[in-house]
Amino acid sequence: MNKTYLLAPGPTPVPEKVNLEMAAPMIHHRTPQFSKIFGEAAEDAKYLFQTKQDVMILASTGTGGMEACITNLFSPGDKVLVINGGKFGERWGKISQTYGLEPVWINVEWGQAVKVADVKAELDKNPDIRGVLVQASETSTTVSHPIEEISKLTRQRDDLLLVVDGITAVGVYPLPMDEWGIDAVITGSQKALQLPPGLALVSLSEKAWKQAEKAKCPHFYFDLAKERKNLADKTTAYTPAVSLVIGLREVLKNIKEEGLENVHKRHNRLARATRAAVKALGMQPVAPDSPADSATGMFIPEGVDGGKLVKSLRDEFGVTLAGGQDKWKGKVVRIAHLGYVDTFDTVVAIAALEMALNKFGANVQMGKGVAAAQEILLEAYCK
Template identity: 40%
Template sequence: MFTDKMILRIPGPTPIPPRVQQAMNQPMIGHRSGQFSELFARTEQRLRPYFGTSGEVFILAGSGTSALEMSVVNTLQPGEEAVVLVSGAFGERFAKICERYGIIVHRLEVEWGEAVTPEALSSFLADKPQVQAVFATYCETSTGVQNPIRELAHIVREKSNALFIVDAVSCLGAVACEMDAWGVDIVVTGSQKAFMLPTGLAFLAASKRAWDVIDSKKPLAFYLDLKAYRKSLADKTTPYTPAVSLIFGLVEVCNMLDEEGLPAIIKRHELMRDMTRAAMRALGIPLMASEEYAATTVTSCHPHDAFDAEQLRKVLRTKHNIVIAGGQGHLKGKIFRIGHMGFCEPLDVLQVIAAIEMSLQQIGAPVELGAGVKAAQEVLLAHV
């Protein structure tokens, strides 16, 4: 076994395509040079279709959390009110960011493994006329749930004057996102998920309605001042030092995404989700998310008392060089999560399912070898 061949099947960071890795190895250029400015401006425009916007996409050096924080510090002031939809660990992160800046947070919480429904949001907003922003997570990575963002956006528009701000870190570039058409005001994401890059870039797009609010506020941070990024983007640059090598890689990612086309990318991710879920059902392993709200980029499984999720993960890693994710928060040690996004295709899914079957047998769990693979193959054959 090749000890340096580790196969990542976690919901980020995801594997880097060789051609993207090669692009990042280009010689460094000046980040204030005309060469970089032209490259940067073209790349920003190429990102817009994946957000579903005609507006600018701002690129900053930072993790996805930096863009989450940017969406807070530019739209709200201490003492103002926000609703945060909490369906897992990353909804909770949005709430904590808001609270750190003195914002009054109303949590709409659902059980982990469930989605926030439009009906629940409508009822929750009914007695909160002072709310300035509603924060939601598109794909809740910790549970494998994909919240119905389009429908939730409609409710926010119908029931309030609040901005609707969406964390799409673990799914943008793999799912439909039409922020202009749906009425979403801010969408944020990061580089290390469906965009197939290392951690280190964050992206944010804002609507005209959001900009009306941003322009009326004093930002609560220096590095994350969105008005500074808008001013610099007009000059084809960034206000602070950009991650040049990651931008080189982003150009090649855009090439790959454009070559496949967003409709085909979405179908590929839906297929990998369906294959994974069919396999887990065939193996008798309970799924956390319902069919209606199952994420296309990560599948969460809850074995309960059938076997030890951490023991499975250990055998996968040490015996088969495959890494899957564990649980977070109160689910730590209780669930496992399979990432299937970015540089991943259906045959990769078959590989991880086969390895899970073998690992289950190795830890003494009841398993019929081949049952999960067969179920996934049947899903795949129905699509080819």
């Protein structure tokens, strides 16, 4: 017997019912049958994005959505502010450079959120900056950046866009696109959306659409204006990823039924429970000041090889967590709260971590983290 549990920050578990929906016989994409599905998915995606704007559904993973925002919104030579506080912040800069934009970097210490004052200072110093590129949740460091505060700096200006990678934030915690005046939001299917990887969802503000008209970076496959035009006819410019769109409609229905506020609360509860466990176990959180509710990262106790720990958790305990990325490789472990994950998945993750730490000689008291988490997880059952 080999029961497994997936608690890494993407891909995340897919509900069995959604998997079976996607396994239904293939249908053609230029038919009223598929258009109905596609139209419903695109409509419910607006609810998820908390926007009245169209949400474009692209056959690519999240990075393709990020590239789409760069190439559809900017022109070579445009100055953009890159909030680089981890692997994905860095990616904003790399994509920008690839297309000839001029990134102004704010390098943020890993584990910290960007300071709004630093963003303001750079914007004041460089009034020709045309876009702020930031993660809502920087998955590599489990940090949440202060998007609402940054939006107050950008939304007054006509010539400045706020472009938010919401790949591990949309459907996790509030990121009300219209209310905050965010100009571009991106997410991917394999995070809070509980689907296999292969879809990117992108929505743009009116201000962004206006800037898109003047943008000169070349793009063909990722053509947001063309997709919007097709979306009006409930179709796509090129062949859509049919089975994943079928799954998307299904999960969006589920999210709507649970209610976005409850979805956010669930993620928050699992995150708080896990943070309480980390504290109870005397471990150091990697994002002490501004943790995201998408995943909780912690430093592995001295003397324990993080690579071996995560491998043993996966191959022996059957519990897939994530290790650290880049400079945190082997030093960090991350427990995700994303998507189709609930109380007892979180209990399993913490229990497994405690047991594996003991196996590798770290002196943590088994059950102590679990108990601390339970205190918070119980909230859901005592309303």
